[in-house]
Structure formats: C-alpha cells, structure tokens
Amino acid sequence: MAGVPPRIDALAFDLDGTLIDTAPDICAALNAALVAQGLAAVALSAVRGWIGDGPDQLIERALAQQGIEMQPALHQALREGFDGATLATPMQRGGVFEGLEALLVGWQARLPMVVVTNKPTPLSRRVLEAAGLLHYFRAVFGADRPDLRKPGPALLQAAAAHLKVVPARLLMVGDSGNDLRCADAAGCPAVWVAWGYGRRDAPAGMEVLCADSPADLATHIELGRHCR
Numbered sequence: 001m002a003g004v005p006p007r008i009d010a011l012a013f014d015l016d017g018t019l020i021d022t023a024p025d026i027c028a029a030l031n032a033a034l035v036a037q038g039l040a041a042v043a044l045s046a047v048r049g050w051i052g053d054g055p056d057q058l059i060e061r062a063l064a065q066q067g068i069e070m071q072p073a074l075h076q077a078l079r080e081g082f083d084g085a086t087l088a089t090p091m092q093r094g095g096v097f098e099g100l101e102a103l104l105v106g107w108q109a110r111l112p113m114v115v116v117t118n119k120p121t122p123l124s125r126r127v128l129e130a131a132g133l134l135h136y137f138r139a140v141f142g143a144d145r146p147d148l149r150k151p152g153p154a155l156l157q158a159a160a161a162h163l164k165v166v167p168a169r170l171l172m173v174g175d176s177g178n179d180l181r182c183a184d185a186a187g188c189p190a191v192w193v194a195w196g197y198g199r200r201d202a203p204a205g206m207e208v209l210c211a212d213s214p215a216d217l218a219t220h221i222e223l224g225r226h227c228r
Contacts, residue, residue: 014174015117017196024093033081091130099214151181177201
C-alpha cells in the first residue's frame with residue numbers, strides 16, 4: 001500500500017512539539033535563568049524556533065541573539081538555572097496537544113511506546129510526569145550526552161534494543177528534521193507531525209508520511225499495524 005509504513009510493532013515519540021506544547025514552559029525556564037544572571041529575557045516566538053537540539057543549544061542561541069560571547073562559567077550557571085526552573089515548574093503554561101492522550105490510551109495495550117528526545121532524561125521524565133503521560137511509555141531515552149543527540153541514531157537504536165524490535169518496525173513520530181534524519185540513520189520509518197515547532201526537513205530520498213492532526217497520525221499507525 002503506497003505511503004504506508006512497514007509493519008509497525010512499536011512507537012517512538014519525540015517530546016517537545018510532538019506530544020506536548022512545551023514552548024511556553026521552556027521559554028519561562030530559559031528566561032528565569034537569563035534574568036538570574038542579569039541578562040535580558042527572550043521572546044516566546046524566538047524560543048519556538050530554537051527548540052529541538054536540547055538545552056545547551058537553546059542557551060547558546062539565546063546568548064547569540066544578545067551578542068554575548070559564550071563562556072563556560074556563564075553557560076554552566078544558565079544551564080543550572082534552566083534545569084532547576086524546569087524541574088520546579090515543568091507544566092505551568094504548556095499542555096498536551098489536543099487529542100493525543102486519547103490515542104495513547106488506545107495504543108498502550110497494543111503497541112509498546114517510548115519517548116526519544118534531545119531533552120535530558122531527568123527533565124523529560126519530570127515534564128511527562130507533570131503532564132500525566134509518563135505511565136504510557138515503557139522508557140524515556142533522553143540525550144544525556146552530546147553524542148546521543150538526534151539526528152544521530154543512538155537513541156532510536158537504544159529504544160529498539162530495549163523494546164526488542166527491529167528498527168524497521170519502530171515508527172518514529174516527530175516534528176523536526178532532527179527526528180526524520182535520526183529515523184533515517186537508524187533504519188526506522190517516520191511520521192512528521194505538522195502541529196509542532198520544526199520543519200519537514202527529511203534526508204534526500206527518504207519517504208516520510210505527514211500527519212496534519214492526531215487523527216491522521218492514528219490512521220497511519222493503524223494502517224502500519226496491519227501492513228505486512
């Protein structure tokens with residue numbers, strides 16, 4: 001069936017911009033860290049475009065916007081401030097994208113699910129817990145070291161091994177080019193969701209399905225579950 005992924009045995013979800021609209025809380029945590037160091041706050045519109053590569057890159061982009069040279073001590077202070085604010089108030093402003101939790105409820109008993117994200121694991125688990133989603137997932141694979149970050153394949157490969165499925169049957173669901181390139185590198189099929197923060201920036205030659213809504217995503221997954 002054209003455009004349908006191969007037989008799907010498990011699901012891997014990106015977090016920010018895919019499961020949860022975390023941008024307002026990410027912006028608040030970043031601004032709390034910046035202001036604590038005597039720096040100017042940044043706009044939510046800018047932060048939305050910076051999300052996807054983890055907090056260290058987020059901080060670098062905020063400093064670059066203000067023309068401030070990166071220094072290790074400043075970066076460490078900002079990262080500590082960002083992490084502390086995220087852990088303290090993970091879900092004051094954002095929310096789960098409408099319609100997604102109902103799908104997770106339906107899939108939980110039929111498909112093992114994991115989260116694969118460039119957000120570090122402790123922060124990811126805290127956000128998922130605060131959103132009431134953590135219990136749907138078998139594991140959370142966060143980029144706790146730079147070499148693990150998407151678009152490299154390491155996190156998806158680890159997820160496939162953990163779930164004991166071949167990568168070709170682990171569907172990556174994400175909102176950015178990082179997610180698509182990670183899936184391509186790991187040998188996984190992918191669905192790009194249009195409600196997130198990123199662009200549909202797929203590697204040349206990669207066939208990627210698009211979901212304009214959670215209902216579209218459900219259709220792709222149900223077709224994939226029955227396609228052998």
